[in-house]
Each structure stands twice: as structure tokens, then as C-alpha cells.
Amino acid sequence: MGESEIEQIAPEDVFSFLNNFTNRNKPCTKRIRYSHLAAFFNFFRNNIDPGRGNPCDTPMIRKLYRERVVSRWEIIEKETVDEIISRTVKARDRLILELMARGEMRIGEVLKLRLNDIQDRKLILRELKAATDNVLNSCNNCPRSILPVWFFKRAK
Numbered sequence: 001m002g003e004s005e006i007e008q009i010a011p012e013d014v015f016s017f018l019n020n021f022t023n024r025n026k027p028c029t030k031r032i033r034y035s036h037l038a039a040f041f042n043f044f045r046n047n048i049d050p051g052r053g054n055p056c057d058t059p060m061i062r063k064l065y066r067e068r069v070v071s072r073w074e075i076i077e078k079e080t081v082d083e084i085i086s087r088t089v090k091a092r093d094r095l096i097l098e099l100m101a102r103g104e105m106r107i108g109e110v111l112k113l114r115l116n117d118i119q120d121r122k123l124i125l126r127e128l129k130a131a132t133d134n135v136l137n138s139c140n141n142c143p144r145s146i147l148p149v150w151f152f153k154r155a156k
Contacts, residue, residue: 006044011058018065027068034065099123 014037022030038056045052056062081101088094099105099113109125117124 007052009055011055011061014055015061031065031067
């Protein structure tokens with residue numbers, strides 16, 4: 001772009017400029033810079049030259065700089081979670097689901113648990129990401145019968 005007249009800027013020039021200008025930037029920054037450039041050309045079209053098209057408005061450039069669609073997780077009802085847990089056959093799987101649903105643990109935290117992490121009716125959690133307390137007191141909402149069962153069956 002640089003020394004060109006604004007009326008002579010082609011979509012290829014815009015594409016080349018955006019690639020050079022946003023070379024090592026994050027996708028969000030690239031999207032913002034594309035949006036600013038597109039807004040500038042829209043302003044030019046709307047206020048100065050209504051017959052002029054927006055060189056940013058090509059399918060290829062829009063696709064490259066489009067906003068990423070964020071997938072939203074669907075929140076499952078408590079009753080559905082209870083039903084899933086109650087239908088789980090294996091004690092190990094039930095324990096994993098109970099700890100995740102009722103103990104608010106991440107899957108990585110559950111999978112890192114070892115037999116020596118159980119002390120009395122408490123779980124000692126190591127390498128937590130967000131929790132402030134590293135002791136889970138008998139998984140407040142977990143059935144008391146299931147918590148140590150799987151660990152002790154595996155120890156034998």
C-alpha cells in the first residue's frame with residue numbers, strides 16, 4: 001500500500017499488507033487489525049466515494065480474518081448428572097464421576113490421585129490449578145461408601 005492512491009488499492013494489496021503487518025501477532029490481534037482496516041474502507045466508501053467497493057470485503061480475506069466461533073459447553077442438569085453416575089457400573093468410573101461432579105475436581109486432578117493421597121476420610125490434592133484448599137473433606141456430596149472403595153480394592 002504505502003505510496004498508492006486509495007482508489008487503486010486492490011484486495012491483493014490489502015491481503016499482502018495484512019500478512020506483513022500482522023506477521024507474528026495472535027489471531028485476535030490479526031482480527032482487530034483487519035476490522036480497523038475494513039472500517040476505514042467502509043468509512044471511505046460511505047462518506048467520500050459511494051461507488052468504491054471495500055477491498056477488505058472479499059471472501060478469502062473475510063475467511064482468513066473471521067472471528068473464531070467459540071463453542072459453548074452445555075450445562076447438564078443435576079438430575080442428569082445423578083442419573084449418569086447411578087448408571088455407571090464400574091466403581092472406578094463412578095468414583096471418577098463423583099469426584100468431578102461433587103468434589104468439583106478436574107479430570108487431571110482425579111487421575112493424579114494415588115492411594116497415599118487418602119488420609120482418614122480426606123483426600124490430599126496435589127498440584128491444584130485453581131483451588132485454594134488442598135484437602136477435600138470426604139468429598140462433601142459424595143456417598144461415603146464409594147470414596148475409598150476403589151482405592152482399597154486396587155491396593156490388595
